[in-house]
Amino acid sequence: MPLIKIHTARGRGREEIDALLDAIHEAMVAAFKVPERDRYQILMEHEPTHIRALDTGLSIQRSAAFVLLEVVSRPRTRDEKMNFYAGVCAALEARCGIAPSDVMITFVINSDDDWSFGLGRAQFVTGDL
Template sequence: MPLLRFDLYKGRSEAETKALLDAVHRAMLAAFKVPERDRYQIVHEHSPGTLIMEDTGLDIPRTNKFVNIQVTTRPRTREQKETFYRLVTEALQSECGIAPADVMISMVTNSDEDWSFGLGRAQFLTGEL
């Protein structure tokens, strides 16, 4: 936990997608200090007509390398979030050739009672986590 959903344009190779996911996972480990195996990532690929991500009037150029990352997580501090944003964009630029302008991140915050990792139990509430 956190759960990361990636929305990408179709066309990346499996190796490119793996590099992207690995880079973001390392950024999450550093920013949120979660365990190494705390990795929940879902990739959704879209044709150009089904993913429209403009820039809210900020004049941020987008390309076909655009990636939207939605992070569902327990509460994080402002510092952790800003560190995550910075580390993700740095890693994606240096390791994947994705410009910072092509990276959009949003956080969805929930609480411990909103998670069950399986077995019909809320592990944060039962003390298993």
């Protein structure tokens, strides 16, 4: 936890997808200090014509390499989020050649009783986590 949904245009190869997922996971572990095995990622590939991500008037240049991350998480501090944003961009640029201008991240915050990792229980509420 968190659950990270990655949206990208279809067309990346298996090795690039593996590198992309690994880079995001490593940045998440570093920023949020969660266990290495705390990994929940969903990669959704879209037809290139089905993604529109302009720049909200910020003059950010996007390319076909654009990646959007939706992070579903318990509350995080501002510093944790800022470290995550920077860490993801640095890792994706270093490992995948994806420019920081092609990375967009948004958080969806929820609470402990919004998570069940299985077995019909809310582990944050029951104290299992």
